[in-house]
Amino acid sequence: MRDYEIYPLGDVELQSGRTLPQAFLAYKTYGTLNAAKSNAIIYPTWFAGLHNDNEWLIGPGKALDPDNYFIIVPNMLGNGLSSSPSNTPAPFDRGNFPLVTIYDNVRLQHRLVTEKFGITKLALVVGWSLGALQTFQWGTSYPEMVERIAPFGGTAKTRAHAQVVFGSLIAALQADSNWKNGFYTRQPAAGLAAMGRAYAPWGFSQAYYLEQLYQAEGYPTLKSYLENYWDKVFFSFDANDLIAMLRTGIHGDISATPADNGNFEQALNRITAPALVMPGSTDLFFPPGDNAYEVEHMPDAVFRPVESKWGHCFGIGANEPDSFVIDTHLKQFLQ
Template identity: 80%
Template sequence: MRDYEIYELGDVLLQSGDTLPHAVLAYKTYGTLNAAKNNVIVYPTWFAGLHTDNEWLIGPGKALDPEKYFIIIPNMLGNGLSSSPSNTPPPYHQANFPQVSIYDNVRLQHQLVTQKFGITKVALVVGWSLGAVQTFQWGSSYPDMVERIAPFGGTAMTRPHAKVVFEGMIAALQADSAWQNGFYTQQPKAGLAAMGRVYAAWGFSQAYYLEQLYQQEGYHTLEEYLVDYWDQVFLTFDANDLITMLRTGITGDISANPVYDGDFELALSKITARALVMPGSTDLFFPPQDNKYEAQYMPSALFLPIESKWGHCAGIGQYEPDSVFIDKNLKRFLLE
């Protein structure tokens, strides 16, 4: 049974110039919108994530408490629930699905928040990884609407090194003979497994592997961890959906739009919301020094690294000490 709602957007003109017909956003809400409509938290999803993957940070007594806040999780375009290559009919199906940007995602989420719910103020936008990039975009695109942002494990611009890693993941997937230029009749499983192997080297830190911290997850050997976890992790996803999200990440840049015309520092300076920026201290995708640079241009930003050996995945909700750190600081941030 479906546990989310669908918001119909109609025909959407994307930043690429293409029109996506009958576009939809899948979303789920938690809690109740108060009469003043000022208890709103927006929590976008991440690469290969669904709204359910965000739920670890939501619950009574937590910072994102549904007894206090109205929490909206919009699913990212391309994740298989919102408009994606796997659920869009011809001629925009499979590899014909158009390029979508972070700017596109946030603009459509804003439409959901304002037109569906009549909300004019957002208490907090929060997100991890590509959800963090969307969080920065919310702050930059709608500075008068957003009171706080809390991006963790993600930057306001995808740097060249991360782009190379994302391209490597795409190349590994497309090397499968079943790929068929994106018009496959069955999922390219070998390519999906290879993509997982590429991600494995970057999702966690060198210390994580050196100290065999994967054993805390129940895997006794490195080979068992790679085969039983990373070779399987993307098999539940459609290959074109994954590539769509990766290409969104590759072009991630809050200034890559008509408002800021590529002036990255200007886009950062317009984030007037109070900001809590929490990178993973050993994140190889989005290293903390990039966030530190970004925070310098933001009028009201606190730079607070998550000291962790879990690399990028410090923000995924799997390791309790990291999760406690994130929740504790979000709770404090919301009270300030």
């Protein structure tokens, strides 16, 4: 049974100028919207993430407590639940799916929040990885609406090095002979496995591998960890959907909008809401130094790195000490 809702958006003109016909967002809510409509939180998903992957940070006694807040988790465009290559009718399906940007995602989420729920103020926008990029975008695109933002494990702009890494993941997948320019008749399994192997050294830190922390997850050897986890990690996703999300990440830049026209510092300066920025201390995709620069150009931001050996994946809820730190910081921030 489906555990999420669909919000139809009609034909949507994307930032690229192309039209995505009959677009829609899949979303799930937790808690109850109060009478004043003042307790809403937006918690976007991330690359290769679905709404239920965010649930580790939601629950009674946690910062995102459904007893206190109305939490909306919109699925990122391209993730297979919201409009994606795998569920869009021809001629915009599969390899023909247009580029969707972070700006497109947030603009459509804004429609969901305002049109569906009549919300005019958000108590918080929070997100990890590409969800963090969406969080920054909310802050700069709708500063009058957002009361707080808390991006963790992600930056306001995808720097060149991360763009190269994302591109290498796409290249690994497309090297499969079954790829057929995105019009495959069966999933390119070898390419999906190669993508997983290419992601593995970037998702976690050098210390994670050196200290064999994967053993605590039930993998006795590095070989078993790579073969039994990373070689299969992306198999539940459609290949075109993964590429669509990676392309969104490659083009991630909160200033790539009509309002800022590429002026990154100007876009950061327009994030007037209090901001709690939490990078992972060993994140190889989005190193803390990038966030430190961003915080310097934001009017009311706190830079609070999370000390972790889990690299980028400190923010997926799999390592309890990291999860506790993130939740504790968020509780303090919301108070």
